[in-house]
Amino acid sequence: MYKLYIPHGQTEPQVVMRADGDATTFIPFDPANTDYQAFKANLAKGVELQDADGNVLTTEQVATFLQGLA
């Protein structure tokens, strides 16, 4: 499960959060980052994505979101 994160003072998500047991990993939107590559691959497989407020994105919303990613 992934959740988008909007940093203080910004309006759009810059990173995505992934729960790793008791820890949380914040993944930057960098195509060279393998966690980011895995994030996109997992979204394509249907893994759940929440917006910054915790709302689960629909399949269509995820597809739209993916199109906007690098």
Place this chain on the structure above:
Amino acid sequence: MSFPANPSNGQAAIVNKITYQYSSATNTWTKLTSLPTYLANLTANNSITIGNLTMNGNLTNITAAGNLYIGGTGVFGTALNYVPANAPVQVGFNINNYSQFSIQNANTGNNASTDIAAIANNGSDNDTYVDMGIIGSGYSQASYNLYNPNDGYLIVAGNTITQGGNLILNTYQANDIIFATGGTQKNNEVMRVTSANVVNIKSTNTSTSTTTGALIVAGGAGVAGNLNVGGNTVVTGTSTFSSYISAPNTFGFKNRIINGAMVIDQRNAGASVTIPATTVTYDVDRWAGYGTQASKFTLQQSSSAPAGFVNSIVATSSSSYSVGATDEFIIQQTIEGFNIADLGWGTANAQAVTLSFWVQSSLTGTFGGTVTGYSNALSYTFGYTISSANTWTKIIITIPGPTTTTWNTTNGGGMVVRFSLGAGSSQSTASGSWTSGFYFSVPSAISVVGTNGATFYITGVQLEKGSTATSFDYRPYGTELALCQRYCFKYTVASNYGPYFMAHGIGTTTGRGLLKFPQTMRSNPALTFPAASSFQWSFGNVFSSIALAEQGFDQSSIDFTTTGLAANGGYMVTSANNTTSYILASAEL
């Protein structure tokens, strides 16, 4: 012997050791009791025919102006093809066999030899001559113990005044000087000095020490020009270089594997890691486990190691899993494209690499591994044998450079080195060539995950350019750590309120800090934090959240929420009464 035909009046002849003189008046030969005057004083204009000449004394009265012909031009024989000038003594032959001018000293004494000597005008018996000869069979002289009985020799005795005395071997025309031993066949040639000024040592003897090989030099050797060595070079002394050194796999990052000695373990500090399904999971730095099934093996840093190493990584089978056709279980390291760019892979100039490593297993047999592209599906599988259980074995695999496909040479993955712990039939292919597709082992290789509790240790992994494995590149710890930190850096603290980074207050409940990385990372790293309550601002309150705000290759900005902050106030972020908190930056491949 008969008398000569058509003799002239007064001509003498010696027949059967008796001297006769011819009289044309009577046409008879008369026995003489003494030599005629002209026979005793032969001049260039006289001639004499001798059948068999036996002498017990000296042959004298051949003056400086006269010539002695034996067998060749003159009264003693037929004309030769070539009559040399300035040759008072001429010997000619016309024999279809080896023709010899033979001399022999029949003496068997300890000082006897047989010599032909040419003596300079100022020479003597021990000075200024050249002497070709052979030692007698009874020779024994302590002061000349270089010579053994029946040795042949060619000696020049120099002159202490003129300083002459060089031995000159000269073909004069553009021909070679050839040295051969043991026979007269071409393969007996051991050295040739060619007319092109090349000294060619033909021997192919292998050198395994300073006293073996085709050329053995007891002292030093000076080489003014280039020195090209096709084989290996072993230097037991100190090497001093006064200019630049160019060596593809010897100096400076020759080992493309990072943390090949398994010394650095930032993430787990020696703790065991269970490998989940289909997720690359790192154990010691840069080394990850991967499996198509969950929890079939663990990885852990080990202190078991062969001589010269301190650590290894051990894979321990967690069950007796029978691998399916599409299963794969591996230990792997992905090498960044920048670090293989010089190999020229995917081009006609692709360079070979050599993979060497130490392995130990509780199992024996043929194990498998592979080198594959990261972004291309090209595999080179290899098999190797562990013959003795629980015994460290060094393996060397040479891999030709692939000339096809595109290999990443930037900050993405370049190639992946994998060691199989079990692979299904569709994941395996025969070793020894580059094959399209992703393959991870060789057919019928040992499956470590197939035996519960089976172990597989590996360390000293080195991948270097070239076809020769060299000694492991044991880099300084700080250097190895810095190399690892391009891919992963784990901030930890040693005290309960250990410092992490400096920050400022945005408002009373929100703040932002700057986290600087010790190395420029491969990509913008992902940051992992434990529970936010593990952190606090110094001498203040614990955090309720902590998150990555903006990311770069060299630093991150980190957001946090807490209480008691002042806008624009400066703060140090520390651990909150613990030493277990951390911040993990990962830009792994």
